[in-house]
Amino acid sequence: MSVFSKILLLVALAPIGMLAGATQSSAQSQVEWWQKEWKQTDFSKSSIDFADILSGGPPKDGIPSIDKPLFHTIDAETKLGPQEPVIGLSINGEARAYPLRILMWHEIVNDVIGGVPVSVTYCPLCNTSIVFERKIGDTLYDFGTTGKLRYSDLVMYDRQTQSWWQQFSGEAIVGKLLGTKLVTVPSRLESFENFKKRFPAGKVLRGDPAARRDYGRNPYANYDRAATPFLYKGDMPKGISPMARVVVIKSGGKKHAVALELLRKQGSLKLGDVSLGWQAGQNSALEHSVIKKGRDVGNVIAQRKVDGELKDIAYEVTFAFAFHAFQPDRPIKIK
Numbered sequence: 001m002s003v004f005s006k007i008l009l010l011v012a013l014a015p016i017g018m019l020a021g022a023t024q025s026s027a028q029s030q031v032e033w034w035q036k037e038w039k040q041t042d043f044s045k046s047s048i049d050f051a052d053i054l055s056g057g058p059p060k061d062g063i064p065s066i067d068k069p070l071f072h073t074i075d076a077e078t079k080l081g082p083q084e085p086v087i088g089l090s091i092n093g094e095a096r097a098y099p100l101r102i103l104m105w106h107e108i109v110n111d112v113i114g115g116v117p118v119s120v121t122y123c124p125l126c127n128t129s130i131v132f133e134r135k136i137g138d139t140l141y142d143f144g145t146t147g148k149l150r151y152s153d154l155v156m157y158d159r160q161t162q163s164w165w166q167q168f169s170g171e172a173i174v175g176k177l178l179g180t181k182l183v184t185v186p187s188r189l190e191s192f193e194n195f196k197k198r199f200p201a202g203k204v205l206r207g208d209p210a211a212r213r214d215y216g217r218n219p220y221a222n223y224d225r226a227a228t229p230f231l232y233k234g235d236m237p238k239g240i241s242p243m244a245r246v247v248v249i250k251s252g253g254k255k256h257a258v259a260l261e262l263l264r265k266q267g268s269l270k271l272g273d274v275s276l277g278w279q280a281g282q283n284s285a286l287e288h289s290v291i292k293k294g295r296d297v298g299n300v301i302a303q304r305k306v307d308g309e310l311k312d313i314a315y316e317v318t319f320a321f322a323f324h325a326f327q328p329d330r331p332i333k334i335k
Helices: 003-012 027-034 100-106 192-198 260-266 320-326
Strands: 053-055 071-073 085-091 094-099 108-113 116-123 128-133 143-150 153-158 164-166 171-174 188-191 203-205 245-251 254-259 268-271 274-279 299-306 309-312 316-319
Touching (some): 188 299, 245 299, 260 274
Parallel strands (some): 094 203
Antiparallel strands (some): 108 116, 164 171, 299 309
16 A cells, blocks of 8 residues: 555545645635635635645544543553654643654644643644644633645644644634744653653553544554655755655744754754754654554754753754745755
């Protein structure tokens, strides 16, 4: 079975919506189609070209977010392999691991950790894991999946205003909250064993027993070895494979990217005022059909010195095509 057939296996588990973005002939007809499903979304407010929006297959919430997450202790976790990837998050003394084996099938977890409301997000097609604060001013928002993609990246929506948000940038791109940006929260994409060493008393997200998802399996088998990304029609980066992993950080008000392979070879390097480090021991979530059998792509740490002490900052390990799509004028450091 081809990689794209396996990708379609994921959307087959949810109700299938018409590929609106791919089949409508004009922006106006796209909007007219979307309004049947998105009656509360203000499509008159937009910062994007609607032609860049494609459907991944599922309708609104067809990939269900986890809105009432359940956790258990590290000792109670028996299914995670030691090198399986998790999003490790620690806020105000509380630490939780969100395994990609679960986020692969849900993409968004709305949670409160250390008293801070957050949305933990993962887009498999870009391999982008980002944690956002979900309180803006005095309003608490919770997020779901639109079933839409832009540049092969997850388009989220908030249930309070039905605005659409780009996961990669954390910015509202359609609707009432147009231009609003979510605050990112430092987290690590790390192996389960690394999380356990850092937080032996931490908690681990459990799968949703009602979701009927095959946790631990990767429906995108061999995707990160594909020649080109899925559901992407933009320009490709120069000098690097579009599916090569890159580490993205923000420094000096700009986003910077470095090839993961370069960081692996050097072990550590600096981008602006950010120190990056790499160590072996994390499975790729997007290679083998069983995540715990994925090849070793390693762990990344991104830190900045604050008051003389190195502290974690927000970063992403994404594919080169995704960084290029959203930052077309920014180079990727490859040597």
